[in-house]
Amino acid sequence: MPPSSEHAQEALRLRTLMLIAAIAAGIVLCYLLAQPFLPALTWAIALSVLFTPFQGWLESKLRHPGLAAIIAVVVIAFIVVVPVIFVGQHLIGQAAQGAQLIETKVATGEWRRAIDAQPRLASVAVMIEDELDLPTTVKSLTTWFSTTAGAFVSGSMFQVISFSLIFYLLFFFLRDRRGVVASLHHLSPLSREETENLLLRVRDTIQATVYGTLVVSIIQGLLAGLMFWWLGLPAPLLWGVVMAILSVVPMLGAFVVWIPAALFLALEGSWGKSLILVLWGMLVVGTIDNLLRPVLVGNLLKLHTVLAFISVVGGLMLFGPAGLILGPVVLTITTVLLEIWRSRSADDLGTQ
Template identity: 65%
Template sequence: MNQLETKQMADPIANDWGSRSHVQTLVLMVATAFGIYLCYRLAVPFLPPLAWALGLAVLFTPFQRWVESKLKHPRLAAFVSVLVIGVIVVVPLTFVGQRLVVQAAKGADLIETKVTSGEWRRTFAAQPLLAPLADKIEKQIDLPGTVKSFAIWLSSSAGSIVTGSLLQAIDFCLTFYLLFFFLRDRRAALQTLKSLSPLTGVEMDRIFSRVSDTIHATIYGTLTVSSVQGLLGGLMFWWLGLPAPMLWGVVMALLAVVPVLGAFVVWIPAALLLTLEGSYGNALILTLWGLIVVGTIDNLLRPILVGKRLKLHTILAFMSVVGGLIQFGPAGLILGPAVLAVTTVLLEIWSGRNSAELGFEPGELSGFERQGGLEDHGAAKPRLNKPSS
């Protein structure tokens, strides 16, 4: 074959990128990417109700299947499930919300009374080591004015959080509206995602399974354990006669949601305050209760409720929860870990494909890793491709 024939065969390949079909494909890709971006911008205002609806749908899918087996009609079964879920969620939230408003107002008034009456000053003066600190606080801070402003903010904030705005009420209604369709059309939605995804069916099932495990672990594990810790802490506050036990119980539950933090952020300062007031017995009881009961309940319940479902390191779990809360608000409690779980699975899929292309079985080490001393003595050896005969 001469050079002219070779050039004629190479020219169509070189000029193929400028062909009409490739230009159309490129335009279609750009238009699709732009459309996806616009759809994302349209969905941003609905992310909170979408996230909570998704979480509730994953949790109550077994219940939906049971209702469908009894009613034999997906639409009616989804409607019944939404009604039941609404009763389970709305009634406790309404009761707790009303009590929070009342206790927040009482707690704010109590704090303001203790400061304006000078009771806090007498408590510090009784402790020789803390008396100089009280003098510095009085000189540098207008404590009565600061506490009064804080009390007003606490009362107003508690009321606004519970009663909510019109947009929050709309989000709440949207959550259950979307939940109906997530329950009724879940099979069709999953099948559509599979058909649109470039991944194989097995890989998509792996992603769906990891997201489901993450949501179960986050809600069943994190929320249930933190709620129990807050309940136990609030009960001890009530039994010891401390102010606003339900309010501080909710605060302990919220802090327990975040990895690394926990209910101790509340009960340790409360125990110190009881010590300063001379209630050594109550301080000891609260400390033992916090360490033995509240502190160990996490180690008892989390393995039962979570097990090995949440396949995230503690630091990654902390970043996903806190970062999700910062980025998406309360919905980040679900979105943060879910996004990290999906990304982790995608990285595992890429790693598995690359290992297969290099001739390694999944989990085996490359030559570079073995040279770096990463291979254990019992590790599997890489398989060698036999030369074809």
């Protein structure tokens, strides 16, 4: 090969390496730019995948993608926001009532009488009274809890902005979904068939994760509500629905309801019922999420349960609430890319 040709090849390789480095740096910077919006982006994409058929149906009726997307976003917001308001109102009200009840029981000494009825716990009461000014401590804690719970459930300004951002992004993902898919096909280094397969697998993963989460949440709410009914707690159907909705939210769950309920039972002297509720909540309601969700997601995606478990739980640990979707999606993308690499390697060997 002539020297000039070798220099040209070296220059081409150098430019290719520089381009790869620039692309890698750009991807990292883009990720850092998008990181603050990652939860909103994730849930907007998930909702757009779930409601694309509805958007398509609206477009067929209205013949205007923008108007159809507006109507779809309003409907989706209604489906999502109404349960949040429903749960929020009940939790705020019950938090205030519960805090007042605890404060009253401590101030009147009713909690001490309940413990005195259990001789084995009398020493615990003495120790608590020796170490703490219990009425003052409880009053401070209940005031803090009521204020914090109300602010958390009703939503801070940041939460309102994040919620609004989800629906803002959702509008564009629905309206411009064909353009987004076309851009992905154009930019992807994979063939059109490979890219289409990758997108379909990601769609299936999102649907499986969301539907699996909904099924598990319904089961958790049902099991917790049944225990409330069996223990004679008030409004078991209502609180079962509330716990089911809370179970959908990553980092929250049914424990937000059953832990205070167990505390109330203990303060009333129903120690056996309180212990039963705690054990049921921890060992059954709390554990079924981590056990059943990976099984459902794994079956829907034809993944081994261990891989599904790692993708869901590891995703939550790595990405926070958005990891519920991102964990399985990352695993799916990696799996598909490995399958493509294996297929190409087999084709290369076959042509030699």
